[in-house]
Amino acid sequence: MPKRRLPSRHFFAFLAICGVAGCSRSAPDAGNRSGLPPSPAAAPSTAAPSAPPVLAYEPQPIGDPVHGHPWIAYLCAADLEGTGLPGVLVCDAQANQLRWIRQYPKGVYTEQTIGDVLAPAHVQAYDVYHHGRLDLLVASMGQIFPDNDRIGSVIIFENLGGGKFRRHVIGEHLARVTDVRGADLLGNGVTQLVVGCFGYDQGETLWMENQGDWRFTGHVVNTQSGCIHTPVADFNGDGRTTFAAVISQEWEEVHVFDNLGGGKFHDRVIWGSTNEDYGSSGLFMADLNGDGRPDLVYTNGDAFDYARPGPRPWHGIQWIENLGGGHWRFHRVGNFPGAYSPAAADLLHNGHLDLLAVSGFNDWSNPQSVSLMVWLNDGHQHFTAVPIAHSPTHLIALAAADMDGSGVPSLITGGFYAYPPYDRMSRVTLWKLKR
Amino acid sequence: MKARHPRALLASIALALIAVGVDRYAIHRTYERAAAAAATAVPSVPDLSTWPAAYAARVRAATAVALHGGRPFEALQELARLYHANSAYEQAERLERSLAAIQPKNPRWPLYLADAAQNLGDMEASRAFLEQTVRLSPHYAAARLKLADACFKAGDLDEASRQYQARIDLVPDDPYARLGLARIALQREDRDGARRYLEAAVRRDPNFVSAHNLLAEVYDQLGRRADAEEQRSAALGRFVEADDPWMTELYAWTFDPFRLVLPGVAALQTRQFSDVLPFYRAAARDGTNLSASIALAALKHSVQAASTDP
Numbered sequence: 001m002p003k004r005r006l007p008s009r010h011f012f013a014f015l016a017i018c019g020v021a022g023c024s025r026s027a028p029d030a031g032n033r034s035g036l037p038p039s040p041a042a043a044p045s046t047a048a049p050s051a052p053p054v055l056a057y058e059p060q061p062i063g064d065p066v067h068g069h070p071w072i073a074y075l076c077a078a079d080l081e082g083t084g085l086p087g088v089l090v091c092d093a094q095a096n097q098l099r100w101i102r103q104y105p106k107g108v109y110t111e112q113t114i115g116d117v118l119a120p121a122h123v124q125a126y127d128v129y130h131h132g133r134l135d136l137l138v139a140s141m142g143q144i145f146p147d148n149d150r151i152g153s154v155i156i157f158e159n160l161g162g163g164k165f166r167r168h169v170i171g172e173h174l175a176r177v178t179d180v181r182g183a184d185l186l187g188n189g190v191t192q193l194v195v196g197c198f199g200y201d202q203g204e205t206l207w208m209e210n211q212g213d214w215r216f217t218g219h220v221v222n223t224q225s226g227c228i229h230t231p232v233a234d235f236n237g238d239g240r241t242t243f244a245a246v247i248s249q250e251w252e253e254v255h256v257f258d259n260l261g262g263g264k265f266h267d268r269v270i271w272g273s274t275n276e277d278y279g280s281s282g283l284f285m286a287d288l289n290g291d292g293r294p295d296l297v298y299t300n301g302d303a304f305d306y307a308r309p310g311p312r313p314w315h316g317i318q319w320i321e322n323l324g325g326g327h328w329r330f331h332r333v334g335n336f337p338g339a340y341s342p343a344a345a346d347l348l349h350n351g352h353l354d355l356l357a358v359s360g361f362n363d364w365s366n367p368q369s370v371s372l373m374v375w376l377n378d379g380h381q382h383f384t385a386v387p388i389a390h391s392p393t394h395l396i397a398l399a400a401a402d403m404d405g406s407g408v409p410s411l412i413t414g415g416f417y418a419y420p421p422y423d424r425m426s427r428v429t430l431w432k433l434k435r
Numbered sequence: 436m437k438a439r440h441p442r443a444l445l446a447s448i449a450l451a452l453i454a455v456g457v458d459r460y461a462i463h464r465t466y467e468r469a470a471a472a473a474a475t476a477v478p479s480v481p482d483l484s485t486w487p488a489a490y491a492a493r494v495r496a497a498t499a500v501a502l503h504g505g506r507p508f509e510a511l512q513e514l515a516r517l518y519h520a521n522s523a524y525e526q527a528e529r530l531e532r533s534l535a536a537i538q539p540k541n542p543r544w545p546l547y548l549a550d551a552a553q554n555l556g557d558m559e560a561s562r563a564f565l566e567q568t569v570r571l572s573p574h575y576a577a578a579r580l581k582l583a584d585a586c587f588k589a590g591d592l593d594e595a596s597r598q599y600q601a602r603i604d605l606v607p608d609d610p611y612a613r614l615g616l617a618r619i620a621l622q623r624e625d626r627d628g629a630r631r632y633l634e635a636a637v638r639r640d641p642n643f644v645s646a647h648n649l650l651a652e653v654y655d656q657l658g659r660r661a662d663a664e665e666q667r668s669a670a671l672g673r674f675v676e677a678d679d680p681w682m683t684e685l686y687a688w689t690f691d692p693f694r695l696v697l698p699g700v701a702a703l704q705t706r707q708f709s710d711v712l713p714f715y716r717a718a719a720r721d722g723t724n725l726s727a728s729i730a731l732a733a734l735k736h737s738v739q740a741a742s743t744d745p
Contacts, residue, residue, distance in 0.1 A: 202648055202667060223652035250645065250674035253588060268622065272588025274561065274581055275553050276676060300556075310693070313522045314554040328590075332556040 055347065055374065055386050057411060057431035063090065063101040063111035070094055070427040072414025073144065077401030078125035080134055080159065086403055088412055089136065090428055091120035093144050098123060098136065098157065101428060106404065109430070115157055115167050119144045119176075122229075126182035128191045128210075133159035137193065141176040144418075145304070148200040152177035154193065156214065168214040175199030175225070183207075183232040183241050186263060192216075194243045196227035203227055205245045205255075209263065221257050221265045225249045231285035233294035237324060244270075244296060248280035254298060254320060256328075270328040271298075271320055279303060279315060281360075281396075286344035288353050289381055293322040301339030303361040309419050310361055311337030317357050317375065333375055333383050338362040345400035345409040347433070352377040358395035358413055364421050371395050372413060372431070392426035394418075408433055465537055469508035472533035473501040477514065478526040486521075490690035493517055508537070513688075515547070520688035524551040542572035543681050549581065550682060561585060569598075576605040577679035583615055592619050610636040610643045611677045617649060629653050637669075645674055689717070 071094035077086040080100065087109070088101040098114045119141035125134035135158050142151025153172040157165035170193070171177075179196035185207055186192060193208040193216055203225030208216035226249030235242050240259035247253050253272035257265040279302040288295045301315040316335040320328050338361030344353045355375040362369035371393050375383035388411075397414030404410070411431035480498050483491035494517055501510035511530055519527035528551040535544035549564035565582040572578065583598030596619050602612040617632035630653045636646040651666035689695055695717045 201644060201673075202651075220652070220655065223648055223655075225648070266624070269588060269590060271558070272584075273553065273556075273558060274584045274588065276674065313524050314556055316556055318556060330558065335556075 055376070055388070056434040057372075057388055058434050059389065059392075059426075060430045060432065061426060061428065062088065062109040062412075062430045063099070063428045066415075066425050066427050068094065069417035069422060070415050070425065071144065071418065072397050072416055072427060073119070073121045074123060075397045075412055075414045075428060076123060076125070076399045077403065077412060078134060080125065081163075084405060086401055088399075088428060088430075089114075089123045089125065090414065091117075091123055091138075091397075093119045093121070093141075093416075096120070098138055102163075103403065112163075114165050115155075117155055118142050118151070118153075121176075121178045122180060124181050126191070128156065128158075128182060128214075130189075130191075133161055135159045136165065137180040137182055139177040139180045139196070141178060141198065143176065146200045147176065148202060150175055150199075152197055152199075154180050154195055154208070154216075158214070170214065170216050171195070171208060171218060174218075175203040178228050179230045181230055181232045181243070183243065185241050185243075185259060187240060187261075194230045194232055196230040196245055198227055198248075199225045200249075201225060203249075205230060205247070205257075207243075207263075207265070219263065222247070222255065222267050224251050224253075226251055226280070228280060229283040231283055231296065233285050235294055235322060236326060237293060244283060244285070246280045246283035246298060248278075248302060250276045252276060252278040252280055252300075254283065254296065256326075258326070268326070271330050273300070275314060277312070279312060281340045282342045282357075284342040284344060286353055288319055288344060288355075288377075289321065290353075293324055295322045296320040296328075297342040297344055297355060299336075299339040299342040299357050301336065301357075301359060301361060303338065304418075311359075311363050311369075315339050315361075317342055317355060319355070319381075331381070334385050336373055336385075337369070340396040341398035343398055343400050347374060347400070347409060348376065349408050350379075352379045355383060356398060356400060356411065358398045360394055360396035360416060362393070364393045364424075367391075369393075372398070372411070388431070391424040392429065393421070393424045395426075403430065404432075465508055468537045469511055469533075472537060473507040473511060476511070476529045476533035477501045478518075478529055481523065481526070487690045487692075490517070490521060493690075511537075516685055516688040519547055519551065520685040520694075521691045522554070522694065524554045527551050528555070540571060542568045542575060542578070545571065546575075546578055546681055547685075549578075558585060558589065562589060569601075574605060575681070576602055576609070577677065577681065579605060580609075580611055580615075580677050581679070583612065587615055587618065592622060595619060608639045609677075610640040610646060613639070614643070614646050614649065617646070617653075621649075621653070626653055626656055630657065637666075641669070686717070 072090060073093040074091040076089050078089050079086040085103040085106055087103045090099040092099050096116060096118050098117050098120050099111055100114050101109045101111045103109050117138050117140045120138055121141045122139040124137045126137050128135045135156055138155045140153045140155055150173045152174040154170040154177055156168045156170055158168060160166055175197035176199055178198040181194045182191045183194050190210050192210050195206050195208055197204045204220050205222040205227045206218045206220045208218045210216055224247045226247050228246050228248055230243050230245045232243045235256055236258060242259040243257050245255045253269050256268050256270050258268060260266055279300045281302040282299045284297040285294050286297055297319045299317050303309045315337045317333045317339050319331050319333060323329055333355060336357055338359035339357045340360045341358050343356040347354045354377045357373055359371050368390060370387040370390055372389040374386050374388055376386055377383055392415050394415050394417050395413045396416045399412045400409040402409050413429045415426040417425055477498055480495055497510045497514040501507050501514055511534055515527055515530035515534055531544050531548045545564040545567035549561045552560035552564060562585040565578055565585055568578040569582055579598055579602040583595050583602060586595035586598055599612040599615040603609055613632045613636035617629040620628035633646050633650040636643055647666045647669045651663040654663035
């Protein structure tokens with residue numbers, strides 16, 4: 001443990017004795033005498049640019065109204081009925097339920113329960129057995145707040161059609177589960193699962209092998225605690241599906257698990273911060289520069305573990321460029337206090353993927369604190385920050401999707417109110433582009 | 436012999452005068468550079484309305500002295516440390532760059548710059564500053580470990596390995612470097628090598644949670660389930676960063692109650708009870724931070740109880 005120590009004043013006393021005060025002051029210092037590295041590229045500010053591009057959204061609450069203090073841990077858009085009218089899947093950690101805000105008819109949203117899940121943290125719509133219907137892969141933490149007990153589970157709601165689902169508990173007694181994704185990891189057309197278990201002191205990242213008939217067996221690939229998200233893609237361009245993981249806690253690293261074939265994976269750190277308090281909060285896969293290689297968008301803004309939740313100067317958004325051949329390059333995009341839930345979407349329909357994030361832990365005592373931000377891409381991955389909303393506050397869930405068939409993505413956000421102020425609350429909000 | 440003494444005395448006096456002159460000239464140059472740097476490096480005072488009054492007063496005073504007073508060098512240092520210790524990294528970085536140019540042999544400035552760069556999300560710059568720090572101060576073990584970690588996280592395993600080994604040369608019983616070497620071994624699929632490093636780490640520090648966890652994973656991979664379970668049961672608790680005395684010095688300039696409470700909480704969780712109260716007392720020192728004051732009162736009781744609890 002660090003010990004406090006007062007600075008030495010002897011050097012100052014020595015200067016005084018030498019009569020420095022009488023010295024004249026003239027020539028300016030010449031250049032960089034220290035041989036220090038050049039000034040780090042300043043991250044673009046999150047303040048509004050001098051001439052911000054016109055981009056505004058109209059918020060519309062959808063689904064059930066606010067009751068108490070909502071805890072929407074995750075949400076995503078999914079067209080479960082194949083109608084072309086996506087709904088919204090919602091991980092409601094206050095109700096301990098997976099909910100579905102169904103869109104029918106167009107523009108009319110009605111919320112219903114799919115099933116009970118303790119502290120749901122992630123859901124993916126994925127057709128596990130290729131039966132033509134999207135099943136729901138759900139990560140259950142067991143409890144949102146810190147707990148080292150193995151109370152997590154993996155649950156799949158099998159889509160039976162007609163709005164009916166059958167619940168399968170795929171794995172239980174796991175460290176708190178924060179992500180489950182379907183993936184053809186063995187290259188045989190069979191769905192396996194990639195599972196991130198945050199845990200607390202102990203956690204793990206694993207893949208689960210499909211034994212058929214909704215039975216899976218786990219294979220641990222990493223036992224660091226703090227795994228949050230595990231996006232899946234062919235990151236190496238070798239035709240094999242692999243996955244990445246953002247691992248927080250004291251590690252603050254992004255890993256890629258190279259698929260060696262035959263169910264073997266090689267764990268590789270592609271980026272990490274030496275700030276053990278960096279606050280990793282989300283990882284999202286997108287080919288940001290359109291070079292055919294999947295990149296990663298990454299936020300750090302978590303403050304759940306603090307005695308006093310709130311922003312930190314290092315919170316922000318970045319992308320990690322996939323250079324191919326297993327090489328990656330880190331790019332800081334901008335500061336954003338409390339940044340959560342990174343996403344990418346072509347918001348202006350101009351062929352360039354823009355970046356998005358919400359804030360769960362900004363300084364809510366300041367009404368100017370931003371809760372929803374986008375960074376517009378000029379096509380060369382130069383990003384301009386555009387604040388979208390200051391209210392509602394405490395947002396940790398965000399998705400972008402074309403909800404109305406217009407080709408222009410709308411945004412969907414979810415509020416998580418674990419600490420005050422409670423004066424600008426929301427549950428699920430649909431944000432439509434103002435034209 | 437007697438005739439030589441006056442000449443020797445005169446020579447000594449001359450040398451002493453030259454030394455004083457050189458010294459004064461160096462100091463004079465330092466002050467010149469500090470005054471010049473102050474004009475460009477001193478940031479305008481940010482909004483400090485929500486900060487403790489004592490902090491705001493010290494920032495304003497140091498800014499005024501740096502810009503207009505007679506002691507710009509001391510003021511620049513005071514200001515850099517005040518900003519850095521209270522998480523104003525952009526302001527601190529500007530000042531520390533100037534101070535590093537004025538004092539190119541002082542390893543603290545690149546170390547602080549590395550910390551600022553890290554906290555501004557620029558790990559590449561942070562690594563470069565750490566390299567500068569270890570060049571200036573090869574025996575400062577904390578910088579070695581940070582550089583090794585930065586290399587590891589950048590995927591430069593060879594350099595990370597060299598730096599971890601250099602850290603062990605400086606701190607032979609260090610568990611952190613052994614954890615790093617074990618992680619490198621794992622990245623290279625050398626499970627047996629990882630096991631040896633981790634066993635050495637937990638032998639040296641039986642409370643080193645991260646090493647226990649990783650050793651459990653390695654034992655699992657080696658099919659030693661019972662050993663893995665034993666490690667897991669030993670691996671409960673909080674990770675504690677390795678000591679970095681030069682960074683710890685900055686707590687003397689910290690006013691942000693939250694920044695002071697954090698190490699207090701860490702000390703409490705790791706049962707380093709003698710370290711808990713000073714941080715909380717500092718957090719509550721201006722009397723305006725109600726939550727810190729309440730926490731301090733509660734802590735006094737719990738620390739007293741915990742420290743007597745075997």
